[in-house]
Amino acid sequence: MSAFNAIGEEREIDRDEFTPGVEPQPTWCPGCGDFGVLKSLKQALPEVGKTPEEVLTVTGIGCSGKLNSYLDTYGFHTIHGRSLPVARAAKLANPELEVIAAGGDGDGYGIGGNHFIHSARENHDMTYIVFNNEIFGLTKGQTSPTSPKGHKSKTQPSGSAKTPLRPLSLSLTSGASYIARTAAVNPNQAKEIIKEAIEHDGFAHVDFLTQCPTWNKDARQYVPYIDVQESDDYDFDITDRAEAAEMMRETEDVLNEGTVLTGRYYVDEDRPSYTQEKKAVGELPEDPLAERYFDDDAEWERSYDLLERHT
Amino acid sequence: MSDDELIWRIAGGSGDGIDSTSQNFAKALMRSGLDVFTHRHYPSRIRGGHTYVEIRAADRDVQSRGDGYNFLLSLGDSFARNPQEEAYYGNEEIKPLSENLDELREGGIIVYDAGLVSDEDVEAINLEERAEENNWHVYPMDLRGLAKEHGREVMRNTAGVGVTAALLDMELEHIEDLMEDAMSGDVLEANIDILHEAYETTRDEYEFDHELRAPTGEHETEQALLSGSNAIAYGAIDAGCRFIAGYPMTPWTDVFTILSQNFPDMGGISEQVEDEVAAAALAVGASHAGVKAMSGSSGGGFALMSEPLGLAEMTETPIVLVESMRAGPSTGMPTKPEQSDLEFVLYTSQGDSQRVVFAPGNIQEAYEQTRLAFEIAWDYQIPTILIYDQKLSGENMNVDVDFFDREPAPDLGSTLTEDELKEAAHDASGKFKRFDYENAEDGVAPRSLPGQKGGRYLATGNEHSPVGHIEEDPDNRVFQMERRLEKLEAIRTELDEERESNQTYFGDEDADYGIITWGSSQGAVEEAIERLNDDGHSVRGVSVSDMMPFPEEELTEFLAGVEEAMVVEMNATGQFRGVLQKELGQYGEKLTSLLKFNGNPFEPAEIVEGYEVNVADEDREPTAQVRIEPAAGD
Numbered sequence: 034m035s036a037f038n039a040i041g042e043e044r045e046i047d048r049d050e051f052t053p054g055v056e057p058q059p060t061w062c063p064g065c066g067d068f069g070v071l072k073s074l075k076q077a078l079p080e081v082g083k084t085p086e087e088v089l090t091v092t093g094i095g096c097s098g099k100l101n102s103y104l105d106t107y108g109f110h111t112i113h114g115r116s117l118p119v120a121r122a123a124k125l126a127n128p129e130l131e132v133i134a135a136g137g138d139g140d141g142y143g144i145g146g147n148h149f150i151h152s153a154r155e156n157h158d159m160t161y162i163v164f165n166n167e168i169f170g171l172t173k174g175q176t177s178p179t180s181p182k183g184h185k186s187k188t189q190p191s192g193s194a195k196t197p198l199r200p201l202s203l204s205l206t207s208g209a210s211y212i213a214r215t216a217a218v219n220p221n222q223a224k225e226i227i228k229e230a231i232e233h234d235g236f237a238h239v240d241f242l243t244q245c246p247t248w249n250k251d252a253r254q255y256v257p258y259i260d261v262q263e264s265d266d267y268d269f270d271i272t273d274r275a276e277a278a279e280m281m282r283e284t285e286d287v288l289n290e291g292t293v294l295t296g297r298y299y300v301d302e303d304r305p306s307y308t309q310e311k312k313a314v315g316e317l318p319e320d321p322l323a324e325r326y327f328d329d330d331a332e333w334e335r336s337y338d339l340l341e342r343h344t
Numbered sequence: 345m346s347d348d349e350l351i352w353r354i355a356g357g358s359g360d361g362i363d364s365t366s367q368n369f370a371k372a373l374m375r376s377g378l379d380v381f382t383h384r385h386y387p388s389r390i391r392g393g394h395t396y397v398e399i400r401a402a403d404r405d406v407q408s409r410g411d412g413y414n415f416l417l418s419l420g421d422s423f424a425r426n427p428q429e430e431a432y433y434g435n436e437e438i439k440p441l442s443e444n445l446d447e448l449r450e451g452g453i454i455v456y457d458a459g460l461v462s463d464e465d466v467e468a469i470n471l472e473e474r475a476e477e478n479n480w481h482v483y484p485m486d487l488r489g490l491a492k493e494h495g496r497e498v499m500r501n502t503a504g505v506g507v508t509a510a511l512l513d514m515e516l517e518h519i520e521d522l523m524e525d526a527m528s529g530d531v532l533e534a535n536i537d538i539l540h541e542a543y544e545t546t547r548d549e550y551e552f553d554h555e556l557r558a559p560t561g562e563h564e565t566e567q568a569l570l571s572g573s574n575a576i577a578y579g580a581i582d583a584g585c586r587f588i589a590g591y592p593m594t595p596w597t598d599v600f601t602i603l604s605q606n607f608p609d610m611g612g613i614s615e616q617v618e619d620e621v622a623a624a625a626l627a628v629g630a631s632h633a634g635v636k637a638m639s640g641s642s643g644g645g646f647a648l649m650s651e652p653l654g655l656a657e658m659t660e661t662p663i664v665l666v667e668s669m670r671a672g673p674s675t676g677m678p679t680k681p682e683q684s685d686l687e688f689v690l691y692t693s694q695g696d697s698q699r700v701v702f703a704p705g706n707i708q709e710a711y712e713q714t715r716l717a718f719e720i721a722w723d724y725q726i727p728t729i730l731i732y733d734q735k736l737s738g739e740n741m742n743v744d745v746d747f748f749d750r751e752p753a754p755d756l757g758s759t760l761t762e763d764e765l766k767e768a769a770h771d772a773s774g775k776f777k778r779f780d781y782e783n784a785e786d787g788v789a790p791r792s793l794p795g796q797k798g799g800r801y802l803a804t805g806n807e808h809s810p811v812g813h814i815e816e817d818p819d820n821r822v823f824q825m826e827r828r829l830e831k832l833e834a835i836r837t838e839l840d841e842e843r844e845s846n847q848t849y850f851g852d853e854d855a856d857y858g859i860i861t862w863g864s865s866q867g868a869v870e871e872a873i874e875r876l877n878d879d880g881h882s883v884r885g886v887s888v889s890d891m892m893p894f895p896e897e898e899l900t901e902f903l904a905g906v907e908e909a910m911v912v913e914m915n916a917t918g919q920f921r922g923v924l925q926k927e928l929g930q931y932g933e934k935l936t937s938l939l940k941f942n943g944n945p946f947e948p949a950e951i952v953e954g955y956e957v958n959v960a961d962e963d964r965e966p967t968a969q970v971r972i973e974p975a976a977g978d
Contacts, residue, residue, distance in 0.1 A: 055773045107800055108802040112655050118626045122625070122632075323633050325754075326755075
């Protein structure tokens with residue numbers, strides 16, 4: 034028998050399937066941008082034809098980490114900054130799973146920064162959503178890697194001396210093959226971007242601007258935003274690396290000045306995903322390895338076949 | 345010390361092929377019917393420096409490196425080294441000769457490369473005088489010149505082996521066969537020529553005045569020469585492991601490399617990743633998705649794994665980690681063995697965390713306990729750790745090929761199929777009660793895999809409800825905690841009642857005095873006990889493999905039966921003795937420690953001496969590089 038025959042069945046999928054039928058109710062603060070991510074995922078997943086059982090959401094720690102408590106898929110709520118390595122391995126073990134990793138800006142760009150760089154570099158076939166509210170929320174308002182320079186917090190009372198990290202540019206440099214920024218205040222764009230990210234074959238990074246009404250009151254709530262694809266002021270080729278880089282730089286510069294630009298920044302459909310690369314060099318089995326354990330006919334190679342070289 | 349055994353030491357510079365030459369020679373000795381055991385000593389650098397490998401060969405079971413050695417093949421330092429390095433390291437060419445003399449037994453043989461070492465150098469170390477004192481037999485040979493003449497000077501290793509074979513009266517047949525397996529064409533031809541010429545020249549040039557000859561023996565069954573790292577890697581393969589993630593660090597790299605090289609042919613996956621946090625987290629992710637996964641490191645890298653280790657414990661995701669110890673603290677001595685990460689491995693990670701820890705004592709145990717580690721991990725959904733050290737990792741021993749002839753076990757243990765999931769408990773929203781305490785047996789709540797129908801749940805490192813939601817309700821907390829703790833009790837019961845003991849016992853059950861050890865010190869202890877009992881002492885020993893859960897009953901019984909016991913381990917603070925005292929508090933006053941932490945493993949004679957100082961003589965200090973810590977209250 035196959036343990037995975039839920040995958041690939043055709044049927045209508047209702048978005049309510051992604052909402053837990055009983056507790057827990059979200060514990061996010063009223064007005065929190067995280068609701069926006071949850072909502073756009075619930076909308077996007079049925080539209081790309083995924084059932085809750087085909088999806089594995091892997092989260093880190095922080096307010097964002099609770100995403101999969103409120104989203105009724107398979108879920109793994111890991112530890113601070115470590116969602117990506119867990120997600121990567123799950124995808125390699127069973128490439129048929131739709132793997133979505135999510136976390137916050139402190140989680141993903143701070144403590145998990147190394148994993149972010151390498152996951153993008155390897156172009157793992159997954160979606161990575163970073164809830165970027167420019168602050169540590171769950172630990173009560175400390176400066177994060179994306180907090181603006183001069184941002185005052187209990188841990189940096191004189192104002193941060195650090196220039197904020199540039200997530201879009203970092204993502205491009207590291208090798209992500211789909212990069213977009215959206216905002217919780219822009220639900221239609223968010224849904225479309227998340228759909229594209231899920232359908233993209235490679236590492237899709239979505240920097241999701243989420244307001245924090247409790248700890249980041251001074252910060253811009255990301256309105257008004259400008260959609261770079263809708264505005265006539267911005268014209269660039271999202272498949273051109275140099276143009277995308279230039280556009281990202283401008284976006285990250287103006288965010289510090291209070292102008293919020295969102296949209297798709299870079300899409301490379303030609304770059305093979307890590308799954309494909311790994312298969313090409315013969316280091317990833319054709320069929321999902323996870324299924325092999327349920328296959329009674331599988332031939333398991335034995336160590337003593339290797340002993341010949343030792344005799 | 346009788347010379348019914350050969351302990352051949354080949355010394356030279358790192359990067360000179362000392363390792364591969366000795367590996368082949370060890371195999372040739374094994375093929376000639378002898379039991380062999382290798383010990384490797386090397387510095388933490390790529391080229392140059394003093395390195396040696398010892399091969400002990402005898403017509404009987406050999407479990408340790410032995411005491412000292414009786415044949416030195418000294419090749420000189422690396423010719424490929426950057427000459428400028430001399431400014432930093434001095435003249436190292438003489439080191440493979442001068443550095444090794446202290447441990448050479450009386451009557452031993454020395455062959456040195458006269459093509460590399462000048463007469464003045466030899467005079468400077470008083471070789472002649474020392475040889476006379478110790479009755480050493482010295483054979484200078486121009487190995488480099490000979491090699492150069494037929495091929496390249498790198499082949500001086502082969503010349504050295506040829507000289508060895510001549511001096512020990514060995515046939516060249518097995519050595520030639522191995523060369524044919526390893527090389528071909530001109531290289532092979534040149535090496536064979538060098539081998540023969542060295543062999544014949546030695547016989548022509550010298551009248552042998554030594555008595556040492558290669559022992560002869562016969563094996564009844566086919567033998568394989570493999571290392572502890574091979575045994576762990578092959579144990580993992582037979583246990584159904586098909587995913588490994590890691591970051592290179594000596595000595596863990598061996599296991600990582602072996603599996604990485606074999607997995608592509610077996611449909612397995614190997615990932616070299618950015619750091620050890622990621623490595624262990626990948627193992628967790630792969631296991632969560634339904635593949636038997638492992639990771640591992642050495643002490644410093646393992647430190648980074650304590651986070652994902654705790655996550656595996658809380659989410660009850662089975663994984664196997666290996667911790668290959670080297671001397672610490674911090675980066676310590678990268679290429680030297682020590683048994684000093686025990687407490688770290690037992691107690692690392694926050695909270696009342698639980699894991700199973702096995703410490704195999706030799707190559708067969710490494711294979712068996714790796715299989716066991718996977719079985720326990722997947723049956724009980726708990727991380728298991730194999731703790732071993734650089735010594736066991738790198739030493740080679742011959743093992744009966746039939747030992748491995750058993751079925752592979754890819755079983756995922758307490759993982760449900762979709763059919764079984766239909767019968768399992770679900771909550772009102774249809775979520776699978778993955779962390780159910782009501783239906784858990786022995787604390788084990790069977791799991792589902794992502795992708796399975798009817799198995800949706802949330803795995804989280806936070807305390808959680810039966811379906812996996814974050815939950816801080818006091819009753820739930822107590823139930824979940826107790827359920828997780830119950831698993832360890834159940835594992836102890838299984839290990840005690842359903843399986844053969846993992847502990848290895850030596851000597852006579854009625855003996856008065858006890859020696860307790862763990863891990864790779866086992867072989868030396870076994871030999872020391874044999875020797876002590878042959879000398880009329882009354883000693884029995886136990887080598888403990890179950891570190892957690894601890895075999896309290898077995899050790900209580902052992903300690904109750906002896907007047908006193910000496911705990912032998914390679915560290916400076918008596919970590920295992922501390923564990924014994926923690927687990928079996930009432931026996932603190934019976935325990936003495938024999939500790940060694942200079943970077944070299946125990947030789948049996950050092951343990952014999954430790955016993956004599958402790959028990960027989962009392963009044964003298966041990967001469968070896970060991971330390972004795974008296975019993976509590978002494």
